[in-house]
Amino acid sequence: MNDFVFHSPTKFVFGRGYADRTGAEMKQLGFEKVLVVYGQGSVVRTGTLARVLASLDEAGVAYVEAGGARPNPEVTFVRQAIALAREHEVTGILAVGGGSSIDAAKAVSFGVPYDGDVWDFFAHKQPIDNCLPLAVVLTIPAAGSEGSGSCVISNDAENRKLGVSGDAFRPRLAIMDPELTFTLPAYQTAAGITDMIAHICERYFSGVGSVPLTDDIACSIIRTLIKQAPKVLANPNDYDARANVMWAGTLAHNDLVGCGRSLSPTVRAGGWESHALEHELSAHHTEVTHGAGLAVILPAWMRHVWRHDEKRFLAFARDVFDIEPAEGYESYRDAVHDAVTAAIDELKGFFASIGMPTRLRDFGLTEDDIEPMLETLRTNKGEPFGAFMPLTIEDARAIYESAL
Ligand code: NZQ
């Protein structure tokens, strides 16, 4: 087990009806006047925003609203929200929504105290030390941003989607009320579950050998998601299934499943190859839902790299899908090949079974769309990139082509 720092400063307040506690919890933590950041209207339609604002009123927390963060949030919205936050001299931020609203809110939280343009942080990847405190009310379990030290923002003018990392902007408070997720469309529910599994896999295939405790937790969360997914899709109001999925989303990405797996104690475990490849997809095609993009990219990446460390993939096959190399093969290599590819097929089949796309063509992409993604990938990641098997741009091309 490698050395690690596990920093999870968020207070998670988890339970039925807990959206109504938002104001009281925030007041207790010292929030006085906040910018409320939300998305493109789901929280208005579901009544969640009204409930949260009522709880702020009741607790005496003042607020200004900034609605309109789109999925794959864009820096223009962030800049406008920063201006609004400054104009009203807010001292904290509250996000009500999913990863897109939360990431927009995170960018506002470190953009407000900074004199320059907030995109500087994404372009130069400067460390971020100074932030307004952030609270969130989560409405979709997926990105794990409620507990993560990541923030991902798109810049349409530059066809880029970049992330920054840091502990300073991890939320102080996350209100997690599984009932808020009953209204999720099936596609978003499934894309969220896919994203969680990808967050675990990025750390599991980190280029570090086995760390039994961390690996068992990781595989157990994946197995839980595979079991609970059909339940939430069949019955969107199944509280227990929704609750398990919601908490899984946080644990998949608050670095618990990376403990002991990073190369340096202060650097997140994993090479995040599939995320790098997907971020180019949703940067160039902003309508692509992040998790749905990963449903296509992650299995394609696995097929490309598994031979680099087949023992690791055999452990994954055994611990997630109960698949072992079968007896009766003339060569053990063939048995390994079939076991690993069966596990990758199972994973891809699971994504398909919950309604996720299986090919890039499902998003309307053709061969012509690959080169532009490779160009920005080269700028954003350099070459080679990743940790499990460092990827060249030609590897990336092969993965995109195999996923077409
Ligand atoms: O915009 P609104 O109207 O709110 O609708 C949203 C959006 O259309 C809707 N929705 C959310 N909660 C709902 C609901 N609809 C009905 N009922 C509810 N309760 O769902 C759609 C997706 O929301 P979004 O916030 O975009 O989803 P998600 O949480 O998947 O966030 C995706 C973004 O997070 C980034 C992704 O790249 C993407 O930009 N990521 C952030 C990470 C992080 N900060 O740690 C890590 C991830 O790997 C990821 O990259």
Ligand code: ZN
């Ligand atoms: Zn993700």
